[in-house]
Amino acid sequence: xxxxxxxxxxxxxxxxxxxxxxxxxxxxxxxxxxxxxxxxxxxxxxxxxxxxxxxxxxxxxxxxxxxxxxxxxxxxxxxxxxxxxxxxxxxxxxxxxxxxxxxxxxxxxxxxxxxxxxxxxxxxxxxxxxxxxxxxxxxxxxxxxxxxxxxxxxxxxxxxxxxxxxxxxxxxxxxxxxxxxxxxxxxxxxxxxxxxxxxxxxxxxxxxxxxxxxxxxxxxxxxxxxxxxxxxxxxxxxxxxxxxxxxxxxxxxxxxxxxxxxxxxxxxxxxxxxxxxxxxxxxxxxxxxxxxxxxxxxxxxxxxxxxxxxxxxxxxxxxxxxxxxxxxxxxxxxxxxxxxxxxxxxxxxxxxxxxxxxxxxxxxxxxxxxxxxxxxxxxx
Ligand code: FES
Ligand SMILES: [Fe+2]
Numbered sequence: 001x002x003x004x005x006x007x008x009x010x011x012x013x014x015x016x017x018x019x020x021x022x023x024x025x026x027x028x029x030x031x032x033x034x035x036x037x038x039x040x041x042x043x044x045x046x047x048x049x050x051x052x053x054x055x056x057x058x059x060x061x062x063x064x065x066x067x068x069x070x071x072x073x074x075x076x077x078x079x080x081x082x083x084x085x086x087x088x089x090x091x092x093x094x095x096x097x098x099x100x101x102x103x104x105x106x107x108x109x110x111x112x113x114x115x116x117x118x119x120x121x122x123x124x125x126x127x128x129x130x131x132x133x134x135x136x137x138x139x140x141x142x143x144x145x146x147x148x149x150x151x152x153x154x155x156x157x158x159x160x161x162x163x164x165x166x167x168x169x170x171x172x173x174x175x176x177x178x179x180x181x182x183x184x185x186x187x188x189x190x191x192x193x194x195x196x197x198x199x200x201x202x203x204x205x206x207x208x209x210x211x212x213x214x215x216x217x218x219x220x221x222x223x224x225x226x227x228x229x230x231x232x233x234x235x236x237x238x239x240x241x242x243x244x245x246x247x248x249x250x251x252x253x254x255x256x257x258x259x260x261x262x263x264x265x266x267x268x269x270x271x272x273x274x275x276x277x278x279x280x281x282x283x284x285x286x287x288x289x290x291x292x293x294x295x296x297x298x299x300x301x302x303x304x305x306x307x308x309x310x311x312x313x314x315x316x317x318x319x320x321x322x323x324x325x326x327x328x329x330x331x332x333x334x335x336x337x338x339x340x341x342x343x344x345x346x347x348x349x350x351x352x353x354x355x356x357x358x359x360x361x362x363x364x365x366x367x368x369x370x371x372x373x374x375x376x377x378x379x380x
Contacts, residue, residue, distance in 0.1 A: 001380060002370070002373050002378060002379055002380050003017075003373070003378070004354075004366065004369050004370070004373070006356075009356035009357065009359070010356070010357055010359075010365075010366050011354035011355060011356060011357055012193055012354045012357065012365060012369065013189065013354065013369065014353075014354060015347055015348070015352050015353075017187075017189065018187040018189065018190065018299065018300075018344065018347055018348075019187070019299055019300065019348060020299060021298075021299055023299070024296070024298065024299040026376065027188075027296070027376070028056075028057040028058070028296065030375050030376050030377070031277055031278055031372065031375050031376070032056050032057055032146075032278050032296060033056070033057070033059070033146040033147065034145070034146070034147045034151070034375060035145065035147075035151060035229045035275065035276075035277070035278055035375075036136060036143040036144070036145050036151055036154055036229055036230055036275055037056055037143065037144055037145065037146075037275065037278055037280065037293070037295075038141065038142075038143055038275055038280035038282070038291065038293045039052075039054045039061070039063055039072075039142050039143065039144045039293070040052055040054065040063060040142045040307075041140055041141055041142060041174065041176065041291075041307065041309070042070065042137065042140045042141075042142065042172055043140070043172075043174055043175050043176060043312065044089065044176065045063065045064065045065040045070065046065070047065060047091070048065055048066065048067055048107070049064070049065065049091050049092040049093060049094065049107065050064070050065045050089075050090075050091050050092075051063060051064040051065070051085060051089065051090055051091070051092055052088060052089045053075055053085055053086075053087070053088055053089075054144070055295070056144075056146065056295060056296075057295075057296055057297075059074065059146060060074070060075040060076070060083060061073070061074060061075060061133055061144055061146075062074070062075040062084065062085055062096075063135070063142060063144065064092065064096075064107050065107075066107040066108055067107075069135075070135050070137055070142060071107060071108055071109065071132070071135060072132065072133040072134070072135040072144045073096075073105075073109040073130040073131065073132050073133065074130060074131040074132075074133065076130070076131070077098040077100065077103060077130075078103070078111065078128040078129070078130060079098065079100070079101055079103050079114070079128075080100065080101075082098055082099065082100045084096055084098055084099075084105075084130075092107065094106075094107070095107070095112060096109075096130070101115050102115045103115060105129065105130050108132075109129045109130035109131070109132050110125075110126075110129045110130075111125040111126075111128045111129050111130075112125075114128070133145065133146050134146075134147065134150035134151075136150070136153055136154045136155075138154040138155050138158065138273070139163075139166050139167065139171040139172065140171045140172035140174065141171070141273070141282065141291070143230070143275070151229055152229075154230050154273075157228045157229060157230040157231060158230060158231060158232045158273055159231070159232045161232065161270075162231075162232020162233065162234070162270065162271060162272065162273065163232065165266075165269055165270055165271040166271040166272075166273075166284065167257075168256075168257050168258045168259070168263070168269075168271070169256040169257040169258075169259075169271055169284055169286075169289075170256060170257035170258075171256075171257075171271075171284070173256075173257075173311065173312045174256070174289070174309040174310065174311065174312055175309065175310060175311070175312045175314070176307050176308065176309060177252075177288075177308050177309065177310045177314070177316065177320065177322060177325055178307075178308040178322050178325065178326050179305065179306065179307050179308070180305075180306050180326070180330065180333075181303055181304070181305045181306075182303065182304045182305075182306070182333055182334070182337055183297075183301065183302070183303050183304075184301070184302050184303075184304070184337040184340050184341055185300055185301055185341050185344060186300065186301070186302055186337070186340035186341050186343065186344040187299055187300060187302065187344060188278070188279070188294060188295070188296040188302045189277070189369075189372065190302075190340040190343055190344060191279055191294040191302055191304065191336075191337075191340060192276060192277055192278075192279040192294070192368055192372075193365045193368065193369070194336055194339065194340060195274075195279050195281060195294075195336075196221060196225065196276070196279075196364030196365055196367070196368050197218075197221060197361060197362040197364050197365055198212075198214050198217040198218045198221065198361075199218065199358060199361035199362055200339070201214045201217065201218075202214060204335050204336065204339055205332050205335055205336075207246060207328060207331050207332065208328065208331075208332045210246065210247070210248060211237050211238060211241050211243065211244050211245055211246075211247075211248040211328070212235065212236065212237065212238070212244060213236040213237060213238045213239075216236040217235065217236055218360075218361055220233075220234055220236070221362075221363055221364035222360055222361075222363050225363065225364045225367055226367065227276075227367035227368065227370055227371045228371075229275060229276065229371070230273060230274070230275050231273065231274055231276075232270075232272065232273055232274075233270075233272035233273055233274040233281055233282070233283065234268075234270025234271075234272060235270065235272055235283035236270060237285060239267060242265075242285075242286070242287070243285040243286065243287050243288070244283065244285050244328060244329075245324070245327075245328050246324070246327050246328050250286070250287040251287060251288055251320060251321075251324050251325045252287040252288045252310045252311065252314050252319050252320035252325060253287075253314075253318075253319045253320065254287075254310065254311040254313060254314040254315075254319040254320075255286050255287050255311070256284070256286060256287065256288075256289075256310075256311050259286040259287075260311065265286050269286070271283075271284040271285075271289070272284055272289075276368045276371060277368055277369075277371050277372040277375065278294070278295075278296075279294045279368075280292060280293040280294060284309075287310070288308060288309060288310050288320070288325060289308075289309045290306060290307070290308050290309070290329045291306070291307050291309070292304055292305070292306045292307075292329075292333070293305050293306075300344060304333065304337070306329065306330075306333060308322075308325055308326050308329070310325070
């Protein structure tokens with residue numbers, strides 16, 4: 001039996017799992033550097049040479065648009081290790097040139113020139129290209145994996161309905177209307193566990209529950225949640241309402257994809273995705289979507305980057321107001337992160353012992369933690 005399995009119930013993890021430095025280092029290797037991690041969207045790098053950097057633990061990754069593909073490389077010069085790009089976003093000329101001794105690399109990471117050291121003179125250029133990372137683009141959403149061998153393709157893990165519903169939105173024709181990075185003094189797994197149950201929704205999120213169908217959300221985790229690295233996700237809005245917002249009304253007038261062309265919204269519409277154990281989720285509605293990527297900083301600190309998406313032609317001030325667009329998720333995110341900080345403080349006590357989780361309300365926690373324990377080699 002694993003640490004979460006007890007005779008008649010299951011629990012979350014023992015105290016040390018949320019505090020220990022050694023375990024945290026192992027998690028970076030076995031979980032975060034292995035699975036698919038949500039990194040960004042194609043609209044962030046529309047032209048050749050456009051790039052953004054993305055940190056996973058101590059690793060900085062450069063995600064760049066090349067001629068025919070989006071590529072990911074470690075942001076580390078192969079000469080003496082300089083960080084190649086130190087800005088969050090930018091545009092590269094045809095090459096990546098290290099500012100220290102001007103070694104230059106192609107956008108695919110190949111070493112093109114080591115200053116005053118000809119190819120083959122002392123070493124073979126082919127042996128000193130930038131280390132590449134796996135990149136998978138699903139419907140315009142960019143996932144990276146630092147594993148030696150790539151996990152199964154993202155598309156193969158997302159169910160047909162979530163894929164079909166996402167396709168209705170023309171998800172490559174979105175733009176980011178707003179981005180917020182939150183920080184929390186809490187272990188990253190608390191963000192995961194909180195995100196895969198809605199047991200807490202009625203008590204923690206009164207605003208969210210105005211438009212969220214909390215019962216259907218809980219049913220989703222009970223019936224449809226699978227413990228895969230990536231899966232489809234539905235964040236259900238109450239049937240009589242339009243969108244997940246403070247009032248339940250649309251917050252962007254320029255509807256996405258087919259809905260902008262007049263198609264009726266199906267009752268059971270739900271476009272979204274989730275990664276786990278390293279947790280990211282995206283929830284899309286006919287007018288907008290939000291993607292959140294949670295990332296580890298230390299055993300007791302995490303960050304969460306959130307991006308709000310609207311139609312690429314939507315105009316701020318005319319079609320949407322940023323405050324209205326972000327308000328509900330912003331309130332909800334802050335509520336969650338406060339709870340996780342309190343939970344981190346509580347479970348740091350010697351008197352914390354994991355208590356029974358509800359099989360009907362918190363089954364997502366069992367599935368997510370089983371995957372985590374399996375990746376850590378502790379599943380039994
Ligand atoms: S460290 Fe990059 S060229 Fe020397
Ligand atoms: Fe929550």
